[in-house]
Amino acid sequence: MTSALATAPPKQRASIPTPLAHLPVLERETVAALAPQPDGRFLDGTFGGGGHTLALLAASAPSGQVVALDVDPAALPRAASLAADPLVGDRITFIHGNFGDLADLRQRYQWPAFDGILFDLGLSSFQLDDPARGFAFRFEGPLDMRFNSDAGVSAAELVRDLDEASLADVIRRFGEDHRAQAIARAIVRERARSPITTTTRLAEIVSGAVGGRRGAAIHPATRTFQALRIEVNRELDVLERGVVAAIHALAPGGRLVTIAFHSLEDRLVKRVIERASASCVCPPELPICICATRPLLRRIGKPIRPDRAEQAANPRARSAIMRVAERTDVPVGDGVSLP
Numbered sequence: 017m018t019s020a021l022a023t024a025p026p027k028q029r030a031s032i033p034t035p036l037a038h039l040p041v042l043e044r045e046t047v048a049a050l051a052p053q054p055d056g057r058f059l060d061g062t063f064g065g066g067g068h069t070l071a072l073l074a075a076s077a078p079s080g081q082v083v084a085l086d087v088d089p090a091a092l093p094r095a096a097s098l099a100a101d102p103l104v105g106d107r108i109t110f111i112h113g114n115f116g117d118l119a120d121l122r123q124r125y126q127w128p129a130f131d132g133i134l135f136d137l138g139l140s141s142f143q144l145d146d147p148a149r150g151f152a153f154r155f156e157g158p159l160d161m162r163f164n165s166d167a168g169v170s171a172a173e174l175v176r177d178l179d180e181a182s183l184a185d186v187i188r189r190f191g192e193d194h195r196a197q198a199i200a201r202a203i204v205r206e207r208a209r210s211p212i213t214t215t216t217r218l219a220e221i222v223s224g225a226v227g228g229r230r231g232a233a234i235h236p237a238t239r240t241f242q243a244l245r246i247e248v249n250r251e252l253d254v255l256e257r258g259v260v261a262a263i264h265a266l267a268p269g270g271r272l273v274t275i276a277f278h279s280l281e282d283r284l285v286k287r288v289i290e291r292a293s294a295s296c297v298c299p300p301e302l303p304i305c306i307c308a309t310r311p312l313l314r315r316i317g318k319p320i321r322p323d324r325a326e327q328a329a330n331p332r333a334r335s336a337i338m339r340v341a342e343r344t345d346v347p348v349g350d351g352v353s354l355p
Contacts, residue, residue, distance in 0.1 A: 024254040031308045041136065045320050049273050049340045052076035059133045059265070060084045060259060061115030063091050063116045063281075064140030072132075073104055078267050081107050083127065087114040087163045088143065094258055106305025116254030118261035128296050129267035135258060137251075138277040141332070151245065153219035153237055159212065161245045171244040175212050180204045190252075190280065191243030199225045214267035214328055215241075242278065252284055259288045263312055266343035271316070275338045282337050284317075289313055289341050309352050 040046070052058060052075040060069045062282055063084040074084050084095055095110035113121050115135060121127075143149050143163070150160035150171060159172035178186065184200035187193050202225035203212065212218050222237040246252060262272050272289075276282035291297075292313040296305045320338040327334045 018290060039141070039330045039333075040065070040071065041068060041327070041330065041336045042320065042322055042338050043071050044271055046134060046136075046275070047071050047075050049165075049338070050075075050134065050271050052080055052132065054079045055127065056058050056080045056131040058082045058131045059118075059127075059262075060136075061118065061134060061262070062086065062136045062140075063110065064088075064132075064136065065142055066094050068134055068136055069095075069108065070098060070104075072134075073107055076107075077103070079107070081109070084108060084110045085113050085115050085118075085121070086110070087112070087166065088140075088141065088168065091140075094142075114254060115258040116250075116261075118258055118265060122261070122265055124221050126166035127265070130265055130270055131267055132271045132273070133262045133266060134273045135255070135262070136275045137255065138328060139245075144332075147215075150215050151241070153215045153235070156214050156216040159215055161241075161248045163249050166251060169248060171218075172211075172213050174202060174244060174247060175218065176207060181242045185266070186247045187240050187243045188353075189243070190246040192279070193239040193241035193243070195236075196225045201225070225331070246280070252280060255281060255284055256288065256355060259285060263288075263292050263343065263354065264348050268343055272313070272341045272343070273338060275336050277335050277337075285339055288355065289315060289339060292352060292354060293341065297352060307333055310346040310350055311344055312342040312346055312348065312352055312354075314343050314344055 050058065050072065052072050054076055056076050058076065058080065060072065060082055063069055063086040066084070069082050069084045073080065089112055092110060092112060095108065098104055099108050099110070111121065139151055144151050147155045147157035149165065159170065159175065161171040162168050180200045183203055184196045185255045187199055188196035189281050193199065199222050202221050206212060206221050214223065218240070219235070222240045223235070226236045232341040259272070259274070266272060274285045276285055293311050293315050295309055295311050296307055297309050298305050298307045317340055322333040322336055
């Protein structure tokens with residue numbers, strides 16, 4: 017589904033008032049890294065609440081363009097609200113799609129190269145705060161966890177259908193929880209008694225399996241919920257495909273900015289950027305370089321984390337880590353090979 021959202025032509029202005037109740041993470045740092053200019057073309061691969069898109073539109077006024085992607089159809093009304101502002105107008109194009117499909121989307125819509133691409137990973141506040149989406153266990157809701165609730169397999173179906181070993185593997189790999197086996201065993205035992213269909217019931221089962229919170233900093237079900245969400249949405253597969261496609265989609269000098277919220281995401285992004293930035297991929301036993309590798313990316317600065325003021329204002333930003341890389345002028349076919 018495509019929605020090109022257009023109203024009146026934009027007027028020159030340094031800032032745009034927002035109708036959206038959303039606190040974008042590392043907004044100032046993101047804008048500084050992408051350095052939007054008038055006439056620039058940018059991709060926000062994770063529109064969410066629209067905060068970063070809004071910041072890019074404001075910084076690139078009066079003529080900068082933003083293509084905004086989101087796999088969640090619930091983001092469309094927020095994008096429409098933003099486009100209704102005459103200071104935005106036809107400078108935003110919203111596409112209901114997954115950034116993991118960026119290569120196909122770019123070919124389908126014949127997008128030229130972008131001057132900047134942003135991936136703000138994980139959940140949006142709108143998803144997390146809606147009990148009906150099933151992402152959080154602080155209130156009762158259906159055990160869903162799909163970014164696109166119209167497609168795919170829900171968390172309730174995974175919990176119902178996976179055997180104990182597979183459940184433990186998902187929780188161990190994507191939740192990085194050493195108690196995965198005990199949690200999986202408890203889930204299998206309890207689902208035999210009655211189906212596990214709500215967030216609160218699953219949280220209670222996990223808590224009971226590991227002995228409760230007992231003063232721990234995070235709830236014992238946090239990692240299990242993260243693991244199921246990643247598996248439901250195939251998040252790491254999507255992320256790798258999206259980052260690789262983004263490198264191909266950047267114009268020379270264009271910037272890639274990623275904001276990750278857990279170590280699995282950040283490690284994957286770091287690995288792809290390191291590979292794309294390599295100037296030599298020869299085996300370590302060779303005494304000299306013979307590969308003549310040409311890097312596609314140049315790493316910019318060190319990873320960035322929110323400062324104390326932002327963490328205090330927005331506690332959900334505490335685990336965020338931002339990485340920035342810049343596209344070189346090496347053609348994709350002539351540069352380092354990517355995954």
